[in-house]
Amino acid sequence: MQRLGIYIHWPFCKSKCPYCDFFSRVKKDINQEELVSSYLSDLEYYRSLNDNYTVESIFFGGGTPSLIEPQYIEKLIDKIASLWKCKDDIEISLEANPNTDDGNLFKNLRQAGINRLSLGVQALNENDLKFLGRTHTLAQAYKSTDSVLKYFDNHSIDLIYARPNQKSQDWEKELQNACNFGLKHLSLYQLTIEENTFFAQKGIRPAKEEIAEELYKISDNIIKSFGYNRYEVSNYAQKNFECHHNLGYWEGFDYVGIGNGGIGRIRIADDIYNTFYPREKEVITQTERAEELLIMGLRLTKGINKNLFMKNCGISLDKIIDNQALNVLKKDGYVSENKNNIKVTEKGNFVLNYIINKLVGL
Ligand SMILES: C[S@@+](CC[C@H](N)C(=O)[O-])C[C@H]1O[C@@H](n2cnc3c(N)ncnc32)[C@H](O)[C@@H]1O
Ligand code: SF4
Incomplete structure (x- = not known):
């Protein structure tokens, strides 16, 4: 039995943040019953392609999956459990936005079967929340974080740094506040200005590269002093609280992707397929998969295990890497x-993209 993750994409948000190019749109009056029933039959379809899997993680991402009514979350989890063998200590994560917290949200999500909650806080000061176009206040962010801590044992928040004109002492303070929550995991993303976002149209620029680098170093020091380990470029966890689902992507395990915007990587016979909405699939060559795994694996602090790499894509790492470039990168x-x-x-x-380009020979 091979390890499988299941990703469920909810492509809707209450409001669109000006920096975000994730596949999501603002839509009211969604017929959740109808949509979820299409998700349920898509799960059956993917199960029919390969039944030789054990599900180790489920991830509700988006968009804003905390908009899904908890009864439907429960239905989706139950369906997965009825279709696949599931690991006893399966990780079931959901991304939530404080702007969807009605006071009972986290209690209801816990009851519905979610056991890991990732909250999109983004900033811990009122001005930057406004700048980032968040439609919740700082007080709401704190209230939701308290509630997450109350109902979950496995939790995380997302913060965005390298905002324009962000001062290092302000970021230090924010990060210390975040560390003081006692969460098991933190994701710290450097602000990127993505094409076709409102920020790009407005000509907003992130912090200068040297400042971003300084903020990254500050983050690393502060967060490590609170006992977190950086296990991926942007992700920090207390021991044994790494996100098992995301590790699956970075280490090259297979996953099913459900919903418009969800993609998958699944094996059928000897081939590996890219799957995408609506039930489309295309074969990926071994070389394409190997390059993809190299790009993702280099994000991990522990790096790439050569045996696991070979096992997951069938090509030895030496065959995919530009060995001359590797020697130069090692020397430097x-x-x-x-x-x-x-x-x-x-x-x-700090130069991860440069390294990747050199190693893959781009
Ligand atoms: C799908 S969202 C998380 C959950 C929820 N939708 C929310 O925003 O509260 C994933 C995360 O990606 C990060 N993100 C999105 N766009 C980004 C950008 N342009 N730069 C840096 N981080 C970004 C944010 O931290 C966000 O929480
Ligand atoms: S950051 Fe989250 S809430 Fe904001 S638009 Fe992106 S997915 Fe939606």
Whole structure:
């Protein structure tokens, strides 16, 4: 039995944040019953393609999946449990926006079967929440965080840094406040200005690169002093609280993707397929999959395990890497390698895209 993750994409939000290019739109009056019933039959369809899987994680992402009525969350989880063998300690995550918290949200989600909650807080000061177009106040962000801590044992918040003109002492304060919540996991994303977003149209620029780098270093120091470990470029966790589902993507395990905007990687016979809405699939060549796994694996602090890489894509890492470029990167201190493993160094993290381009020969 192979390990499987299931990703359920909810492509709707209450309001669109000006920085965000995730596949989501603002729509009221969604017929949730109808939509969820199409999700249920899509789950049956993906199960029919390969039944040799054990589900180790489910992830409700978006968009804003905290808009899904808890009764439908429960239905989706029950359906998965009826279709696949599920690991006893399966991780079931959901991304929530404080602007959907009616006071009972987290209690209801816990009762519906969610056991890991990731809250999109983004900033811990009122001005920046406004700048980021968030439609919740700072007080609401705190209230929702308290509630998440009350109902869940496994929790995370997202924060965005390197905002325009962000001062390092302000970010330090915010991050210390975030660490003081006692959450098991934190995701710290550097603000990127994505094409076709409102921020791009307005010509908003993120913090300068040197400042972003300084903020990254500050984050690393503060957060480590609170006992978190960085296990991926933007993700920090207390011991044993890494996101198992996301690790599955980065380590190259298969996943089913449900909903408009959800993609999957599943094996049928000897081939690996990219699957996407609505029930489309195309074969990915071994080389394409290997390149994809290289790009994702280098994001991990522990790097890429060569044996696991070979097992998951059928090609040896040496065959996919530009070995001449690798030697230069090693000499320059950006990458380190031993018999079993290859990884990006602390120094290399600031130029990750450059390293990836060199190694894949782009
Ligand atoms: C799908 S959203 C999370 C949940 C929920 N929709 C919310 O916003 O509260 C995923 C995360 O990606 C991050 N994100 C989205 N666009 C970003 C950007 N342009 N730069 C940096 N982080 C971004 C945000 O931290 C956001 O919480
Ligand atoms: S950040 Fe979250 S709430 Fe905002 S538009 Fe993106 S998915 Fe929706």
